[in-house]
Amino acid sequence: MTSEAIAVRPVQYLQAQMRWRWSEAAFWLATLLPFVLAPNYLVLASQIAITALFVLSLDLILGFAGIVSLGHAAYFGVGAYTAGLLSKYGWGEPLTGLAAAAIAAGLFGYLTSFIVARFRHLALIMITLGIGLVLQEAANSAGWLTGGFDGLQGIHTWPILGRFRLDIYGYTAYGYSLAGLFVIFLIARRIIHSPFGLALRGIRENGLRMPAIGAPVHAHIRTIYTIAAIIAGIAGALLAETTETVSLEALGFQRSADVLVMLILGGTGRLYGGLIGAAVYMVARDQFSGINPQYWYFWIGLLLIAVVMLLPNGILGGLTLLARRMKVVS
Amino acid sequence: MQKFFIGVAGLALALLGAGAIHAEDTVKIGVIISYSGQFADTGAQMDNGIKLYMKQHGDTVAGKKIVLIRKDNGGIAPDVAKRLAQEAIVRDGADILAGFELTPNALAVGDVSAEAKKFMVVMNAATSIITTKSPYIARTSATTPQLNYTLGTWAAKSGLKKIYTMVSDYGPGIDAETWFQTGFKEAGGEIVGSVRFPVANPDFSAFIQAAKDKSPDAIYIWIPGGAQPAAVGKALAERGVDIAKTKVLGQDALAFETALQGMGDAGIGIITVSNYDYNHQSAMNRDFVKAYNDEYHRNPDIFSIGGYDGMHLIYAALEKTGGKTDPDALIAAAKGMSWESPRGPILIDPETRDIVQTVYIRRVEKVGDGLRNVEFDSVPNVKDPAKARMKN
């Protein structure tokens, strides 16, 4: 498609992007495979789905708007504690728990977005890191509310939709998490393939230029940051509900760093990159630590180095490049 | 391209999943410990204790072969701990769960133990409520109140009147502060000031100085192991705290082996409370320490003994049930079990399933070419005071 063709028909361009490709349909069908092929791994699969949702939320701000955050777990943690506290004090209905978590995380995200939108580069990274660390310390100090180091006790999740109880095998957990991931993915996909999404990509590429074409940069950044916070909060609530535990590491630096690594690994700005990155990293970590509990760090480190050297722009980026080259050859 | 990749991943997962075969004549123990990350050292020591017990007593009990399924928790991660326990049971067929150096992880797995009805042995985590999470949990380490309440009472009885406390600002530290102060005040002492310092605190001089300003008879310090104990010792020396005049009290981590090596002579005179030290003078312990050193080239610590005695409990319980892994039979066998451990006599309380043991008061002294914790007082048969009060 020539650039004139794209410029002349933006609506058609967006509509073309929105069409479902067969590879996407195959991907989502494949996510159902663990129910059949790997029923012993469903608990891991549910945690991968939740992490993938969390990585997706980071992709929205990092991959599409260019905001690098080292404190994104703050919203995940707010969501997790909201759902956990609601359940602890008597209301364990999961779906309303998700809604409450979304509101709480969204509110916190909206408030912090005013700070975040004003900075770029290293200052932004360090400010987001600082916010995350301050929140972690605050949660530790407020042990009467959060349970502190021991974690929140007394969470009991009611059956989902009144019918599906959480079981030890993880069938319900995976089904619930996967459904949540899919629904929100659809929403994210719609947001990205819209004029708003295009404006975000413009902001990422050249934030100084965007006001010249009338795009309200700060407002857009605040919007996508709030949306990302909401999604992260929902992911946190899903974790709290499916594992019935919440502890301080839900909003910790380790979690923020891990999610950033997974996103870069999979490839930023492609929506699916985050999902693949999460799956690869968590499966690799599970397998490596099963084989070599003491030194699995080493193999994960090698994996990261290998991916970054062989596949530029992450796994998905590298695979896309390979596919394009193969298409050119054939 | 994407589809191919996903397909391969799915196939790989399926092949990996086809693994678990449960043989009739084995007993599988899911060992969930932090083998990597910040707590890797405590995990390694616990694992060494487990391995040594199995080396000394063989890997067969009552006709069944003991198989360990090791899972790395990687630090504080209760969601991961829960998943690993679930996988150990569902995927690998574990009959018993063991390990747990950290409270959040132990609490999370407690839920699994209760729901799936599995015998669970806690080998280190020290918060009181852990054993209440499931009727199948027994503990072979110690509880924070057990140690610190005893120290507080002892401190008042030994003539100390005014104490300043400083602890790490997180669960175990706050727990220790509460119980030390309770024990000390109930025995007639006065707390002249207290502070909680941040968990990741490399430098203690500000806090030590603030304590010194209050001129207490003693300073009580609670910190976890790692780099901090040596830093505390040095801060005490640098800020001019004379340990002969202002006593320094603490729990075992303050006087761990590496801590004493790091702080040098600045640590002489520090008084700590613990349930075990490799310097404990008993024939059984001397043999244990020698065997441990021969295998692992380092001295055992509280994590090692927790693992070692935990395995003893499992073996003894299996002996009593004739190799049956029925959880009710195992926990019934464990209740009231008492034996002589390298640390001294221990008993699993039949009511609370928690550990009852001798608590030792030790002082750091120069022995030969190095510093050692020398036991000079002890309190036998100490139960966990927190649970005793919970009943009333």
Next chain:
Amino acid sequence: MPPVFGVLFDGFAYGMLLFLMSVGLSVTLGMMNFVNLAHCSFAMLGGYVAITLMNAFGWPFLATLPVAFIAAAAASVVLERIFFRRFYNASDLDQCLLTIGIVFVSIATAAYIYGTDQQPMQLPPYLRGSIVFMGLDLSVYRLFLIGTALLITIALVAMVETTRFGAQVRAAVNNQRMARGLGINVDGLFAATFALGSGLAGLGGALAIAMLGLDPQFALTYLIYVLIVVSVGGLGSISGSFAAAMLLGFSDMAGKYYVPSIGAFLIYLVMIVLLMWRPAGLFGRR
């Protein structure tokens, strides 16, 4: 003198240690925009080299310091040749991923070789204890640390301000393209600066053992503090790193002495406020 000055003195020493560990990262980040999250791995390497020489070979502490510097510098040259130079033009995120991978490998390697526990170390007798000065107890080791760090700072500033090499470094940090245009071998310059910065980190790591301890997690634990110093100080600025390290050391200590309940928060709040006031750092450009 009021005892708070003793506490501030300790904060000064802590700040100097942070400065030594951070200055290298500040300069290389400012010059080449290369995000090297493995910077503290070089500090850790220096620490482990010093420990090995002292405990296994019986070297005196002071003799291990230059070796720690050289070992870290040499390791950085090797890594730079093999890995880093392919990534100068890569995205920030790819650089992050590469260097995080290296951090993980370094932590696992350290755990494998040295085990996971704290490395014990005894300072030589003349560096132990404290002296009394104007009614304050001052630790001898911290005095040594401050002295060493000040000497290094003076040497660095002298090098940057008076030598040709230093002038080239300043030019490359200011405007890389122009510097290349003038015929300055920026790539070679970067390799040399990188080695120097990593060597200083290694030296910092060796000096840190007696104050902060050493275990395989060191590479990650202190990365946050180093990043705080670098971002607050301003990229590419030695004086910025110095000022930021001092500020952080003092405010951390003073906060913990006067208001211990917010001791944990204070250093992060200070960072956030300073960065909001001056996003490019205290002495940064752009």
